[in-house]
Amino acid sequence: MLHIDIDLRRGQFARHVRIEATQRVVALTGPSGAGKTSVLNAIAGLVRPRAGRIQIDGRVLFNSATRIDVPTHRRRIGYVFQDARLFPHLDVTRNLRFGRHHAGADTFAFEQVIELLGIDGLLQRRPANLSGGEAQRVAIGRALLSQPALLLFDEPLSALDEARREELIPWLQRVRDEVRLPMLYVSHTSDDVRRLADVVHTLD
Numbered sequence: 769m770l771h772i773d774i775d776l777r778r779g780q781f782a783r784h785v786r787i788e789a790t791q792r793v794v795a796l797t798g799p800s801g802a803g804k805t806s807v808l809n810a811i812a813g814l815v816r817p818r819a820g821r822i823q824i825d826g827r828v829l830f831n832s833a834t835r836i837d838v839p840t841h842r843r844r845i846g847y848v849f850q851d852a853r854l855f856p857h858l859d860v861t862r863n864l865r866f867g868r869h870h871a872g873a874d875t876f877a878f879e880q881v882i883e884l885l886g887i888d889g890l891l892q893r894r895p896a897n898l899s900g901g902e903a904q905r906v907a908i909g910r911a912l913l914s915q916p917a918l919l920l921f922d923e924p925l926s927a928l929d930e931a932r933r934e935e936l937i938p939w940l941q942r943v944r945d946e947v948r949l950p951m952l953y954v955s956h957t958s959d960d961v962r963r964l965a966d967v968v969h970t971l972d
């Protein structure tokens with residue numbers, strides 16, 4: 769499902785990353801600075817590897833040998849960050865609709881996504897009036913409404929306190945089980961990884 773074999777370089781940082789996984793939900797762990805975010809950014813097309821190949825679910829996104837480098841907006845990737853990165857001046861409905869792509873039929877419909885994430889009561893609120901966990905659920909909803917073929921999570925729990933983390937994990941499990949998309953989940957901590965991922969890949 770996930771075939772990554774790339775040479776990454778970011779300033780002084782250089783490393784080779786090889787991840788081969790047939791499982792649908794892959795966790796990526798490793799110490800700070802190991803390159804986890806750089807791998808996600810390479811998959812999303814935000815960082816260009818020096819060389820190599822990225823293939824997900826049979827789709828080649830990058831291959832330096834054949835000069836394939838699919839532009840970010842065509843990669844069909846939903847990206848959820850440590851902080852929700854919602855637009856502060858837009859209410860939840862407009863934040864959700866922002867990422868929506870209009871080409872073709874929607875796999876994930878608006879009503880289905882708000883029901884899945886339990887955010888129907890939040891639609892008129894601005895981000896300043898959401899808890900950290902609620903904001904993350906909206907960010908996941910926005911990612912799904914962009915009609916992705918792959919979900920990337922970069923430490924989505926790390927900005928939350930323990931209680932909010934515990935609240936968000938069941939929603940992440942629900943997304944994992946109901947949308948059935950391939951997922952790559954970066955985390956420092958083993959507890960959420962154990963509860964969410966089918967397989968763990970460690971960058972050390």
Ligand SMILES: Nc1ncnc2c1ncn2[C@@H]1O[C@H](COP(=O)(O)OP(=O)(O)OP(=O)(O)O)[C@@H](O)[C@H]1O
Nearest residue numbers: 778779780781798799800801802803804805806807
């Ligand atoms: N734009 C950049 N310019 C130069 N160096 C960079 C850039 N982005 C990242 N790096 C370096 O690349 C290395 C890997 O960073 P990256 O953020 O991918 O690691 P990480 O494993 O996600 O770390 P963390 O867990 O702390 O988020 C680090 O040494 C970092 O300083």
